[in-house]
Amino acid sequence: MLSFLRSRIFFFIAVLVLPLVSVWKSLAAWESAFVFDWPVPTALLLLLIISLLVSKKRQKDYLPQAWVLWLLLVLAAASDCACNLYAFVAPWQLPTSIFLMMGCTCLLWVLLRWGSLLLWAPFLFLQVAQQVSFSHYGTRLNSLVLAETMEASAEELLTYLTPFNMTMAILAFIGTVLFFYLMVRVLRCANSKWSLLNAGLLFSLLGVLCGIVLPPHKQKTEYFWPAREGYDLFMACSEALLHNQATIEQAENLPLPTQESSSISTLKGKEGVVLVLHIGESVRADRMSLNGYEKDTTPWLRQQPNLINFPNCISSACDTCQAQIAILTNARRDIWNKQPEMQPTTGSVLELFNAHGFKVYSFFGQRSGQKLKYDRVVRVLTKCSEDRFNAPGSPWTSLPQIAGVVDANRSENLVLFINNEGSHTPFHHYDKKNAPFLPSATDFQNPAAHAQEVNNAYDNTVHYTDEFIRRVVQSLHGRPFVYVYISDHGEYLGHDGIWGRAALGESKYNYHSTTGCRVGMFVISSPEFEAKHPHFAAAMQQLRVNSVRTVAHEHIFHSLLGLFGISTPHYDSRLDICSDKMQPYNGPMPETEN
Ligand SMILES: [Zn+2]
Known part of the structure; x- marks a missing residue:
């Protein structure tokens, strides 16, 4: 047995x-x-x-x-x-x-x-x-x-x-x-x-x-x-x-838009005009009080009479690098979907501004020392910068750098490119001593169990960005400036059943079927800017008219060219929000708002 x-x-x-x-x-x-x-x-x-x-x-x-x-x-x-x-x-x-x-x-x-x-x-x-x-x-x-x-x-x-x-x-x-x-x-x-x-x-x-x-x-x-x-x-x-390498190669291999002939109809040079292009980080549109969020996360922006808000802005990708490529080049949406008409055919729009007399300065967060994909892609796209600044610690440390550049170039036309940590996980960048939304903490051990604290931390970062923008605008006082803000992608705080920004490769979490693809976007300009040239006033007026329409990353390249009257074979008036020929975004997006 x-x-x-x-x-x-x-x-x-x-x-x-x-x-x-x-x-x-x-x-x-x-x-x-x-x-x-x-x-x-x-x-x-x-x-x-x-x-x-x-x-x-x-x-x-x-x-x-x-x-x-x-x-x-x-x-x-x-x-x-x-x-x-x-x-x-x-x-x-x-x-x-x-x-x-x-x-x-x-x-x-x-x-x-x-x-x-x-x-x-x-x-x-x-x-x-x-x-x-x-x-x-x-x-x-x-x-x-x-x-x-x-x-x-x-x-x-x-x-x-x-x-x-x-x-x-x-x-x-x-x-x-x-x-x-x-x-x-x-x-x-x-x-x-x-x-x-x-x-x-x-x-x-x-x-x-x-x-x-x-x-x-x-x-x-x-x-x-x-x-x-x-x-x-x-x-x-x-x-x-392969994906990371392909993104880097895509950015590196794009021909410069300055290889084709281009012209500018509005400025001759040295008018002291400032374009701020601020690519926000992880800011959901529905978390800005500007868009009706019940907590007052954007108290300053909300009160700006000359602010043009875009409540329906769709981000191209949940990946920072791909979003940067879509914003700065003539790429359209989902640049990996292999459709030829969605792929970028030319490099960064900043090159065209640089070619027409703008001095470009870039202000990054502390991330930009990683020598990784993000660093390499953003460096390629901002290659024409006179100088690049990294802000160690909080994004606010870049404020004196920005003020310094603005003061040192009073008569120059400037592009200030800003891309710092913003509301990126782990939502650390806000004034902890004067945080408006409490209790707040980033607990990624179990975010769902600390939903209130994590949500407050995120809201605090948006509030902090609102104050950051107020201070940048303050340093531009008296200058003819236009400030264009657009976030790269959203974030998930339990939305669509997701915490953090992941799981989006799963079919049931297709990025554009989630509420996370709707991102913050607005434009602020000074009265001096509109007064500088009749084209600017007309373009801003058209921008106001089109602000109720659904826009996307794909519009930024062409709208910046349209706004400043820059002609190039790469320009498409159908993607220019400053044009009466503009067509709204008709790509994938969530069906219903949560
Ligand atoms: Zn990002």
Whole structure:
């Protein structure tokens, strides 16, 4: 009796009960005739038969010892429960992932021996990160999240180093070490390599069979864990790297708009005109009191009589770099959708201003020292700058720099390009001592549980930007200036079920179906600007008329040219908000407002 309990026959009798019930239940749930998806199981079966024949010829055991099988099962079940996001979402799915885990463990060991640890270590660690990421931030580790993570500033990453996340990281580390220790001990004791190969193929086959008998409406490729997950993670990482590299290359390879002949009809040079182009960071339109938000986040802007507000402005992408490209070049919307007419054909609009007598100065936040994608793209797009300033600490530290440039260039025509941290996660940049909305704190350990504090922190950053803009405008007092503000993308504070700005690569979170793509945009000008040239007054008037229409990033390049009367073959009056020929944005956007 005892020897029967120790036998492989007992192992298979005991272990196959659950999958058999699973298969039977799955087949019963098919509403149409069962379709056998044959290529993968057939290939596995053929390999198994060959491997068994070779084992027989070499007089090797067909399978590892029973105790090895039992330990493999325990190891696979434990790692499945701890690491697999889908372990319990579908009750009859567990045998699929446990068998596949057993199969992959054996096969990788046979193929790579110790080298397999190099694959398991990052995989298991990322799987725990996946669990935390999904439960706390509502996102999976897709290519977009990975691309954003690769681009995150040290400050942003530190926000995620919460005691909970650190504890999870330590537990993941201990778990991985324990997994390795047991795995190596078990597999090294197996009677032969051939027996492990047979076991690997057999368990993989059983896993695949359990998965493919599920009725079509319950089938998900993610259930084939860890095989499918490993493949997805690999693809997501390479996609993230390629995506970041492609964005940089796209910006770097654009021909300058100054290669074509262009002219300016309004200014001769040295009139002291100032254009401020401020690309905001992560500002949702619906979080500005300017647009009716109940908390007074934009008290100063709200009271400016000469402010032209655009309540319906759609951002092109949830990625800062892509948004910058769409704003500064003639790119249109979703520049990755491969439609030729949406792609940029020329470089930064700032080059044209520079060519027509404007001195360009750029003011960045502290991020711009990263030497990463953001830094490289924004540097290409602001290449014509006389000087670039980084603001360490808070964005307000750039105020004396701006005032200094304005004072030193009283008679020059200037472009001041501003792009600082604004309301970027982790919503740190506001006056903590005089914060208007309390209690406020950025708790990314569990933002949903601290919704009020996180929302207040975000609102404080918008309020802080309002004061920043007031101070910039103050330093331009007496100058003919026009201040164009547009945010790069929105942010999620529980909106659309998302916290932070991630998960947007998932189909159900398509960026333009969420409220996060509606961003803040407005234009302020001084009376001196409109008085400077009849064209300016007419253009501002048309801008006022068109402000009720839906606009987007794609309008900025052409509107800046139209506003200043710059002619170039790249100009399109249909995308110029200062023109009576302007056509509103008709691209993807959320259907209803939340
Ligand atoms: Zn951004």
